[in-house]
Amino acid sequence: MNTDYYKVIANSTAHRKSRDDNKDFIFQNPEFLKDLLEISINVTDKNHHKACWILELVLEERIELIKPFLDSFCNVLAKYRSDSAIRSLSKICLFLSKSKAIVLTEIQEEKIIEACLDWLIQTDKAANAAYSMRALYQFGKKYPWINDELQLILSREFENQTPGYRGAVKDLLKRLR
Template identity: 35%
Template structure:
């Protein structure tokens, strides 16, 4: 399938779990489509870009290791994503990566995720946290930053400072996640 054909297919993707899962399985069955979905996702001003992000998020939930060959592309470009409906799934993928990196069992992701990838993820997550991104992207970013803060001394203090500064002016969902982070940070 060409990039143009995949782009056309994404017109059929909606918020339903069924559609996103169908196309995620299509990617996993045809891994040559993964760089094409990334190309479409990084057409950051295009209305189809978020749909590509939704599908990629579901693919990563099913099999995060399928993203490993494309970590450079993903981490180099994810900070360019700016449409609200695309930021949330990209932030969720970052959270999947952080969780997978810190599980106790060995994994291919742990070997493949280089400091440059982690630093790009940290940078993007802080950007989502301090900008007017929607609360879901901020919540996923908080968790990702907390996890990566285990290896980067400066991340936890910066994260806590931002959460304390913004706490009073944010939504109930933001406050709930921030309280979880405060609780974890005290341990």
């Protein structure tokens, strides 16, 4: 682990410019991607959520960069508890569910599906739920049982949710019909 790079991540902020600068740094210095991923998958590191923010932006543009780290990424998904990290991770899971450049193994798919289901059920954050449900919808094209589960989960306690959550649910339920 490069300690200077770790300090850069530790000092980064949620501001888009900070995250974009860090993303651009990775594109210019790809040898630091391994360090970024190590920090992001270490759920005990107090800065792992910041690394996840950066990783999300990197993978949004170049999802194929995750290939060498895919098993490590999938193996740790169930351990995340930070809503801030989960927002980025659920979005990465959505990217993976839609990707033509990445071929997931059945085990990797299973771990992503399980994590997204857990996040959807446990979160009270609309964005985390929305990205999770959209990733699950994509996997539901291959595994129809997921769509049945989604319909059950999404129709429960619908009225008690935020307007953002309800909007995402309405859109997805429309697609599932």
